[in-house]
């Protein structure tokens with residue numbers, strides 16, 4: 001069973017989500033007794049990066065049309081190269097956009113939101129997150145499969161192999177790109193990508209107003225975390241919509257999710273219940289979030305968070 005993986009990159013560098021997808025593909029290959037072939041577009045990083053996570057072969061494509069993301073062009077390019085039974089794509093914004101088209105072009109079944117390695121191969125049987133994250137569905141696929149892997153779910157586990165790279169071309173031209181990027185305006189630089197973050201500090205309406213987010217940002221900065229919010233907070237404009245997590249926002253699975261002044265409505269939990277450890281800070285002991293929490297602090301965020309910041313500073317030796 002030949003296993004292919006799209007190794008996502010940004011500005012020529014492999015993204016963590018791309019490395020995690022390679023590690024996941026390697027786990028499949030190990031059970032199937034096969035090897036992993038990675039597909040990379042316009043990457044300047046060394047292929048050694050991918051051998052470290054288990055890719056035996058790296059197909060490197062240099063193509064000017066693929067410099068900007070376009071779902072149709074990406075799907076067509078991967079479909080030309082992925083001559084296997086299973087193609088793994090990270091469930092990033094780009095990956096989740098082109099995977100359905102890729103499945104269509106390959107005549108494959110699409111299995112989205114997968115977080116664990118398959119259990120058997122005849123037929124290919126794998127569990128996926130379903131029902132807005134409230135349940136797990138196990139699906140058996142006959143024939144080819146395109147799999148989207150939830151970010152931060154499997155982990156970018158190193159599993160080094162001896163590999164080789166090959167420069168290949170694809171028949172993609174500007175006519176294949178249906179959406180043209182006509183301008184780019186960077187709103188924020190240096191911020192940690194919310195979907196890739198190991199730690200996320202998130203806050204809700206309990207914070208009372210946007211002027212109180214200073215302590216959330218300070219805590220996030222100290223912990224090397226990304227910031228997130230509940231939906232109403234983004235709706236009223238206290239925080240950008242890019243930070244909204246949940247059923248209608250981003251689905252994330254960090255190692256640590258700290259929820260401050262968030263009630264824990266089911267629609268919020270749908271986007272964060274893949275987190276490995278959840279810490280809840282809420283002044284209402286009856287807040288539903290405590291049922292999903294690994295650790296809970298019943299208290300006023302305006303007292304608890306500054307104390308937490310103080311303690312983290314002491315631990316880190318920061319003045």
Ligand SMILES: Cc1cc2nc3c(=O)[nH]c(=O)nc-3n(C[C@H](O)[C@H](O)[C@H](O)COP(=O)(O)OP(=O)(O)OC[C@H]3O[C@@H](n4cnc5c(N)ncnc54)[C@H](O)[C@@H]3O)c2cc1C
Pocket residue numbers: 203204205206207229230231232233244245246247248249260261262263264265266267268271281282283284287299300301302
């Ligand atoms: C179709 C649909 C989709 C939705 N999708 C999403 C989604 O994707 N994401 C999402 O988040 N929501 C979503 N919602 C909204 C969701 O149902 C909740 O209304 C929302 O999550 C509540 O946001 P909140 O917890 O910030 O606010 P609230 O419900 O107002 O809760 C605030 C919390 O802060 C606590 N608090 C107050 N003061 C303090 C203090 N000083 N210190 C500590 N704690 C304090 C309160 O006890 C309370 O628990 C959706 C709803 C619908 C109907």
